[in-house]
Amino acid sequence: MRQLGLFFILATLVFSCSPPQKAAPENGGDLYVSPASQSDERAAKLLPMHGSEDVRHLLTYTPRAQPAEALDSAKQYFANEQFDWILRLQPAHLVTRQQLITCFDRQWQEQHGEPQLYGRSARDGRWTYAVAGGADTVFSALALGWKLYNSRTESPRPFALAELDGFRQATVARATQLPARLTQLNYQPAQAAARSQQLGQFVVANDQQAFIRLKAATDFKGRAIWNAMLSLGLHWGDMDLFHWDNPATDAGGGDYLFDVYTTTEPGYFLPERIAANEVSTADLVFAFSIPRSAAPAQVLASMYRAAGYCQQKLGGQLVDAAGQPFNLA
Template sequence: MMTYILTSLLFAALLTYLIFRAVSISRNKQRPATDGYFISSQTQSNERLASLGLDVPSENAAHILDKTRLSVPDEKAPGEEMKFEPDPETAWIIELAPAGDAPLRKEYLRNMFDAKWHTEFESEIYGLIPGDNRWTFAFAGGAPDLFSKIRIAVDLKEIYKDDEPEIDSRKLEGYLTELESRMKSYPVAARLQPMEPVADAVVKARKLVQRYHGFNIDAIIVLHGERPFNGMAAWDALLSVGLSWGDGDLFHWSNYDSGYGHDQHFSVWTSTAPGYFLPEEIKAGNMHPGDLIFGFSVPRSADPEHIFDAMLDAAKYCQQRLGGILVNRNGTMLQERQEKDELHELVREMKEEGLMPGSDGALRTF
């Protein structure tokens, strides 16, 4: 009996590690050039699948992923102007303004904010267009050559997210020290002014990082096989349920049409190397995934709770086709009610914090 319990615990621990590793892979779909990875259009991808005979499913179960099941907020109102300016809720902003009437020239700013700056001092540079009272990315294509002032926006969550709980003022003070040093070589006299004290920015950073780690959660369902699934059968089941193969060599339920939330409602990957699905390897019979991992980022999701319901049904369909068991991210038996209750509570807490899943603010933060 003890041996059985230990074996079960070791299996759950191993499965948890594999799922965690696979989630990390799915969050970072950039792969080395030596992987044979290349960017292609959707048309090229479709032609690639058609040439292999992997574009037509054996049955049509796409009704499972009927988007009328979802309740996605409306996109931005027609005619609403997109703004490009620093967000004081999430960034520490430092303003640089000329001491006199002369505008700031982009050619000088490029020298001031060179490659070394962007490498060592992560930030976004915005410029105020003279006479227009409108901000833009200072170095974007089509940006003007002159600015009334600029603002350096430091994303507090981004620079501190790996420092918790050791969040202090030294990083921000380093920005000011470096800017003051660089201003000495700027050909026009200018004033440097933080929009809020460093101490206040540190307090804000702690809150942002705490919120980031508290809400940066993926909804995960794993279909785990007692033995590796047949690659062709797994491919056909995913295609049959209405998923599309594409970005990152994963399967997706796409969300390109709503204008709200992440581009994908959910995706499917695997903990079996290499973590994604190359159609040529599937066709050749070289790839047989040991599991299928269904998942999405909750804070980036357009409609987390309804998408989870649809994802669960898709996973169950694949289970009917392929066999295996449904487990959670920890490798233990999936408890549907518990998973849904925990997701509901997470979404409620996010909304209480004024953070709507799938909103622009959520997409910028997570």
Template sequence: MNRMTIYIILGIFALSVIAYFVFRQKPKSELENYLISSQSQSNDRIKNLNLDKPSENASYTLDTNKLSFPDIIRETENMEYKADNEREWVINLTSTESVSFKKSDFDKMFDYDWRSKFHSTIYGFSPEENRWTYADAGDSPEVFSKLQVAVDIQDVFNEETPDYNRQKLKRYIDELEKRIKKYPIKLKIEQSETIESAITKAKKLVQLNQEFNLDAIIVLQADNHFKGIKMWDVLQSVGLKWGDGDLFHWGNDKNYGHDQNFSVWTTTEPGYFFPEEIKHGNMNPQNLIFGFSIPRCADPKNVYAIMLNSVKYCQKRLGGQVLDRNMKPLDEEKSKQELSAFLTRMEHKGLISGSDKALRMF
């Protein structure tokens, strides 16, 4: 066998090996069996598994009549939407020629590259409607007399230990100066406040977030583990709905506060509940974590009381111990007093749980 023949054989062998690794069938991920679905699809999913009918009806535990909500301002068609100077650094764009801003023009300036690298909200004043609104919304007016770029400074400095580097804000000005050169009319950039002033404001917001970004937590800990199929039935019996994030929720249908009054998850991997795994007996959690974000909650005191009653119902049927966030036996009165004191501290800092301001901050 000559040398050329050997090279040809080796080449064919090498190509065969490469083809095997490239074209061989890849093993399927376990997650490929699960789909992101709508609520109706989720309902069909648990119905097909015969997991949709609880054995008891204890939904009276989740009594919405015990909740208190403030008077809610209903949104109207001509409601104004404008920058929030308490949490946003505002950059004004004005025309030096007193010419209006056309949506078709500034949409090109605030393109995908801007939106992906310079997170901000674009507001515009419509002289026709005599109000501020979202300038780049699909149904917004086509012409504005003023534009504002609003930067959420809490979001800019959202690291656990922010360095408050002024360049994080200055980069917005630098980029805008480049972009306005290509705009059809001559524009002027004006900052509503200095970068140093905005950073001072950011420090206060970050401090508030770190101080009050807290969940109310109650743990139902199993002696060993809860049988998954029974756990599923008990959570449904108390009136909770399985859905978003593959967790159980008590939903909030009021136009105030977070979408969920409280939710239930677990520290047992993966942390949430696949109905297929429950049905097949593969998910038997060691605990159930009942909780909600205190600053985002519409009515923390009453939601906590109802959540505690829900935990007690589950304990009655499943067994286990009721623990606090530190995995110590829950002192009910102490936990309620601590929650009340926490809410008082929030109010003293100008924060009302469930308010729009709180929802934006937390």
């Protein structure tokens, strides 16, 4: 039962439903930030989008059946009262989606901890993401929600009291543009800061990784890596890494069942450099978070087969996190 509890808390912290943010271009360096469709187009202009053989059968995943859910039209989408910090606003009159996202624009969100915007539909009273496609566009109530510990960010850390108090003050000041007033907080700033610290400590203590490293005898070349990954059916995209996509996110887990990266700088794979024959890596690392996986034994077995296939094609040795020969048992 304790393991189930750990899984639920970690899964809720990391994989609570959230619509993708609209990507903005990155300035400087080689890192690209773009929607998945744009990433596919970018790669397809440079490299094959299918491997030289089809070995997708090596990766098998059968999630447990889940009870049928209500139709999307009957769902509410709102922040998690236990794991998010929620500020509710009451506008003086109905507010349109455009008014809301103009008031709390992208720049403001980036400067104030990246809150999610929610609106309660004036038509049916249900809460929804303010920027979700197809959602109602006129709201009778508003809310902002911050994940108290977001381990999907590049450098996750708990929020400090001063930060949260600053977010509260900034929200109150900004809301006067609508106009709207703050009516409720699920945690006072001091409580939220303490909760953020607690959640951060919990994730660090319990987020164990399944890890297989394919260590090269001679550096792996980028095009050979690309071909092996696509032959397995892995998808290149988010964070410029390779991923085994989760076909059943509703059954648990996140968007990806496992990821593949390298410890060779910069740690990710740019198709532009692969196409230019500029990529050589000392290893490939296959990994996933055990508590966040709905079926870790299945995923580990498939990940092992994927790493074994790459070993056959690229050479090298399979080792564990300690550098010892990997043993699936």
